[in-house]
Amino acid sequence: MIKDYVNVMEEIVVxxxxxxxxxxxxxAFCHCESCRNEIIAISLNNLPTHYVATDEARKHAYDALNTPENLKxxxxxxxxxxYAVGKYSKH
Ligand SMILES: [Zn+2]
Structure with a gap:
């Protein structure tokens, strides 16, 4: 159930x-929480957002994004x- 609004792209990226x-x-890359969050943030900054405000719209958006070409x-x-996070990560 969506409370207010969600970015469907974020769900897919996570x-x-x-x-x-x-x-x-x-x-070989660091798997810590801060590197993982950094990877998610950078990815999302380089991808289009896909906000929805209803469960029905969320399902449609999810199905539209969840295709082999889009996932690629x-x-x-x-x-x-x-790779970007791996390069400047200090640990
Ligand atoms: Zn790390």
């Missing part, structure tokens, strides 16, 4: 970052963010 960080390709370009920006 899920994709969790999946990417759990994968074998990114084991969203993942590209997430991977860029993972």
């Amino acid at each position: 899920t994709l970052v969790t999946i990417a960080m759990a994968g074998p390709e990114y084991q 370009w969203i993942n590209k920006r997430i991977i860029k963010a993972i």
